[in-house]
Amino acid sequence: MARxxxxxxxxxxxxxxxxxxxxxxxxxxxxxGMRDLAGSVGIEAASLYNxxxxxxxxxxxxxxxxxxxxxxxxxxxxxxxxxxxxxxxESITRFHVRMWIERLDEVLVATNEFRSxxxxxxxxxxxxxxxxxxxxEGIISxxxxxxxxxxxxxxxxxxxxxxAVRGIExxxxxxxxxSAASLEExxxxxxxxxxxxxxxxxxxxxxxxxx
Amino acid sequence: MARxxxxxxxxxxxxxxxxxxxxxxxxxxxxxGMRDLAGSVGIEAASLYNxxxxxxxxxxxxxxxxxxxxxxxxxxxxxxxxxxxxxxxESITRFHVRMWIERLDEVLVATNEFRSxxxxxxxxxxxxxxxxxxxxEGIISxxxxxxxxxxxxxxxxxxxxxxAVRGIExxxxxxxxxSAASLEExxxxxxxxxxxxxxxxxxxxxxxxxx
DNA sequence: CAATCCCGCTAACAGTCGTTAGTGCGGATA
DNA sequence: TATCCGCACTAACGACTGTTAGCGGGATTG
Numbered sequence: 001m002a003r004x005x006x007x008x009x010x011x012x013x014x015x016x017x018x019x020x021x022x023x024x025x026x027x028x029x030x031x032x033g034m035r036d037l038a039g040s041v042g043i044e045a046a047s048l049y050n051x052x053x054x055x056x057x058x059x060x061x062x063x064x065x066x067x068x069x070x071x072x073x074x075x076x077x078x079x080x081x082x083x084x085x086x087x088x089x090e091s092i093t094r095f096h097v098r099m100w101i102e103r104l105d106e107v108l109v110a111t112n113e114f115r116s117x118x119x120x121x122x123x124x125x126x127x128x129x130x131x132x133x134x135x136x137e138g139i140i141s142x143x144x145x146x147x148x149x150x151x152x153x154x155x156x157x158x159x160x161x162x163x164a165v166r167g168i169e170x171x172x173x174x175x176x177x178x179s180a181a182s183l184e185e186x187x188x189x190x191x192x193x194x195x196x197x198x199x200x201x202x203x204x205x206x207x208x209x210x211x
Numbered sequence: 212m213a214r215x216x217x218x219x220x221x222x223x224x225x226x227x228x229x230x231x232x233x234x235x236x237x238x239x240x241x242x243x244g245m246r247d248l249a250g251s252v253g254i255e256a257a258s259l260y261n262x263x264x265x266x267x268x269x270x271x272x273x274x275x276x277x278x279x280x281x282x283x284x285x286x287x288x289x290x291x292x293x294x295x296x297x298x299x300x301e302s303i304t305r306f307h308v309r310m311w312i313e314r315l316d317e318v319l320v321a322t323n324e325f326r327s328x329x330x331x332x333x334x335x336x337x338x339x340x341x342x343x344x345x346x347x348e349g350i351i352s353x354x355x356x357x358x359x360x361x362x363x364x365x366x367x368x369x370x371x372x373x374x375a376v377r378g379i380e381x382x383x384x385x386x387x388x389x390s391a392a393s394l395e396e397x398x399x400x401x402x403x404x405x406x407x408x409x410x411x412x413x414x415x416x417x418x419x420x421x422x
Numbered sequence: 423c424a425a426t427c428c429c430g431c432t433a434a435c436a437g438t439c440g441t442t443a444g445t446g447c448g449g450a451t452a
Numbered sequence: 453t454a455t456c457c458g459c460a461c462t463a464a465c466g467a468c469t470g471t472t473a474g475c476g477g478g479a480t481t482g
Contacts, residue, residue: 012429031241031327034470043430046471050429055470112323116242133381150404153389156397159378166377167370170344178364186367193361223459245440257441258460266440 013051020058021105029116066110067128085143097184100168133158224262231269232316240327277321278339296354308395311379344369
């Protein structure tokens, strides 16, 4: 058990958690050693245990912080009146884009490394994610019924929205000339409106099937 | 060095490579032990080395097979005459969708675990990926110039297309009631046309910014 | 000033890692 | 029949894994 539970300011602990998120992202959970983590905050491996309980606990913290933030946003959004389902979808998309822009390390760990969670946490995490996706799927179905959203397979739409934002990982590496604000707008716009230019009103999706 | 280089049929070797792809996907490269891999093909860990060179070699094989298949498809596509840039983009999207549907293990390893490649392979892999994305970006830019593609940030469009298909990973777990064919059509349609229903011709993207 | 406690350290643990060496069985080859 | 070779085995290697025990210095508290 970590000894400094009652520490007045957990500055060191937060520093460790931040470094863990970065390392878990870069090298994976099982690819990251406690000696790596310790070195990245300038202490010895054993000293980490003055601040944390275990390596698994660090992963758990990161994963569930992200999961909680997602479900909190969704709950707030559903409590907001006066929004049609398309606007709700846009808000959800925008929320995910911002998470990926502002908290890449944590989000990537929660997305890629959650599988290293131990039971019963793994099951709990998967359960919460399933609930979340099901709720978003409900909003999409509603949008389709209302005629605001194109009549696509709702399940596929959830998958696509929640995956499309993962492209931001690349952006983070090679910033190019695209600002965060421009990235956000382009990506939300792209998901909502697609890539095809429809100014001429043509509704034909595409020609014959391609290889 | 593996002893069976001159084996007439490398059935066992292929079996190992397939099992490796599945394990690397499920548990990550560094989370997978040679004893896990050996057990999954029914032999002892040391016996693996009658067929393969090293664990790192297995990863290298998987990653570069996928990379090669991608660049081959792109080369073939560019050699195909009579396709406008929107159709080319659709073909690229469809190709990625199919790869994710039919070869999930390998594709996921190449996408998530490539970071465990050793130099100089890691750099080579990243280089090839950069080249590939730049070529696709070129097609998008051309589509925008021709008025076939909406005037979005081309870089963001590449990122989004190549990431959106990752949603197929979820689909693989919980098949739900969506067939592979329906998934492919929905996803290509979604990326090309977006989620918004534009039958009324309204071109206003969205209202005021949302939280 | 004395007592407490945070927090770094070294040493060590039991276990696992990828990999090599060497052995022997069984079928194909000469 | 004698020889070879593919392929599985056991045993073992040095390095590395997450974690615990215990020590001591320095700041904080009574």
